[in-house]
Amino acid sequence: MPESSFLKTPLLFLVFNRPDVTQVVFEKIKQVRPKQLFIAADGPRPHKPGEQEKTEKVRELILQGIDWDCEVKTLFREQNLGCARAVGGAITWFFEHVAQGIILEDDCVPDTSFFSFCETLLDKYADDDQVMHISGLNLHPKTHQTNESYYFSQHPSIWGWATWKKSWDKYDFEMAQLDQLITTPEFSSVFPTEDLKQHLVNQLSGTKNGQIDSWGYRWLYAFWQNQGIGITPKVNLVQNIGFGEDATHTTQPGIERLGIASKSLANLVHPTSKEINRQADAITLKEYFIGKTPLKDSLKNGMKTTIAQLLPKKLKHFIKVNFLKFTPSEEKQLIAQYLPPNPVIVEAGAHVGFDSAQMARYWKKGQLFCFEPIPHIYDQLLENTRYYKNIKTYKLALGEKNGKSDIYVSQGAQNASSSLLAPQDHLEIYPDIKFDEKIEIETVNLDDWAKQAGVSKIDFMWLDLQGFEFPVLNSAPNILKTVTAIYTEVHTQETYTGVTQYVELRQFLEKAGFEVKHEDLSYQEGGNVLFVRKT
Structure with missing residues (x-):
């Protein structure tokens, strides 16, 4: 040829x-x-x-x-x-x-x-x-x-x-x-x-x-x-x-x-x-x-838009929460197979509530406790979750003990990297994320919170604590014994000063009776891992 x-x-x-x-x-x-x-x-x-x-x-x-x-x-x-x-x-x-x-x-x-x-x-x-x-x-x-x-x-x-x-x-x-x-x-x-x-x-x-x-x-x-x-x-x-259904987008x-x-x-x-x-x-x-639609559909869609604009905000949220079709993310579908239909969920590092709302809609019979300590972000979390009856929010950070602590607030390219630990390699990996502000926030020990809140068992924990995952879990041995699954951020670099590396966290959780069910280490500094209690 x-x-x-x-x-x-x-x-x-x-x-x-x-x-x-x-x-x-x-x-x-x-x-x-x-x-x-x-x-x-x-x-x-x-x-x-x-x-x-x-x-x-x-x-x-x-x-x-x-x-x-x-x-x-x-x-x-x-x-x-x-x-x-x-x-x-x-x-x-x-x-x-x-x-x-x-x-x-x-x-x-x-x-x-x-x-x-x-x-x-x-x-x-x-x-x-x-x-x-x-x-x-x-x-x-x-x-x-x-x-x-x-x-x-x-x-x-x-x-x-x-x-x-x-x-x-x-x-x-x-x-x-x-x-x-x-x-x-x-x-x-x-x-x-x-x-x-x-x-x-x-x-x-x-x-x-x-x-x-x-x-x-x-x-x-x-x-x-x-x-x-x-x-x-x-x-x-x-x-x-x-x-069609086999497509991604x-x-x-x-x-x-x-x-x-x-x-x-x-x-x-x-x-x-x-x-x-x-x-x-x-x-x-x-x-x-936008796309072309037949006149009948265009009129119908126009009426829907007009009606939606006239509805009170609270009613629109009610319709969204209770009636609109919802497809959860893949990781939440994976997690669901290990949980009961009415799980008790603790989300630490809830940020503005995107995952909180997804979990509340997916597990409608469940109860979510969501923690976010930074005041202006907590306000957004409160606004975004206020119509979900199965969500309770706390303007607190889970920590080793009850009291007050300084948190390094991330700014710039994103505001979702704040940590109780001082940033280290994070500054080089993500130079456009700055930590120019440090504020005092309230912290609570997980065991103490569970006792005060009357929570005797946690089915699932969703942890995004920017390096503080191990101290939180290690300081709460009583409630940890009741946990079925943990989806947590993990670190393979010194992203923050003194951060526990993934290998150590995995060894700790395996000793506590968990095993890895899903591992995504595709980020330069680590990733996310699903731990499930062995049966």
Whole structure:
């Protein structure tokens, strides 16, 4: 076969647990026979029956299906890291080996011209630092009715795309400057309406705070933070076929409308300038985030919106808490199998109550006791949980003893790193998080609190104490004997002065009768571990 029939640009194929859609996309890849094929797959989720077999089948069908001469590299994870860390980490791994490349997920079916489109433009704009992204998706091809084969955009799509190492190096998992970015006029100019801007701000903030498990929003943040420009083809080159219950994010009712068929694009005509097509961007944004619905549905949705605006805040919260559909996070689904339907839960380090509210909705028959000592954050916790009858909050920190103590308050990139321990390696790992303030707060010993509160048994503890987990548990031997499960932050570095390392904490809890059921050490400084009492 002639050398020219091979795709010279390296290709990263991101797969997981869907053999059927993976096979469809892989057949397209086989048609262009990349000379360098990188394959990355996250590990199976332990609480998902049958997923181990599905992930193995996906990996096998690709490796056995490579019938051309190419260099193959794989990143097959044994443990599940989740979308943000697995995919973001895979792309970083990809660009540790190549200077530019094409990225396809397992449900994005490209027209074969997509590959040459990306290859040509990767070479053309390789030295242009402003152009950061090449998309294969165009949801509204009719908006670009010129002879030019593509236009420039401020809203890149990740359903089949390409980029350069120099661009991906700007990727920032921590989204350190988000609070500053969203106040700039440059950021506001990206959005045609304030509503759309606010929607994206909410998505970006939710991602940074850990509420949304997404690498895509982190890439958007990096793109906008660096005032990047993207390229969108005049026709749609990639069709998404991954909608439905097996999907990670594309599960919303009606989102199938975005899976429009792909077309071919050849004989590229390049634009004469890099002017942003704001009209096309505005239409695409409104289609993606709002979407077209029949008149009947539009009227119905409009009525719902109007009614919602007229409802008192307390009634809206009541409806949300008691009637709206709720899907808990994966770790909470994993934890649930070890707990009764009416668990007693202690959450220490509750922050503003995101996890508190999730647990209150998931375990409606349970009772939650939530601790947060920092006054202004506690006020937010109180506001966010006030309509949950099964939550009781305390403006206290769990500590070794009752009394008062100084806490180092985190500020800057985030305010969720405050600790009773002085920061150490944390200052180097996260230089944008500052600890310029130290305040006095009240602490309570867990054994003493349980006795005073009349709590004789704790089914589950959710601990996010920024290094103070061991002192809290070690100083409460009586109530610890009653605990069934503990989900706790752990440390593998001297993040804070005197912090107990994971190895020591694990040995302590194993001696107390617990065993590790789930371990995620994907953070530089540690991670989170689920301990469950042995039966």
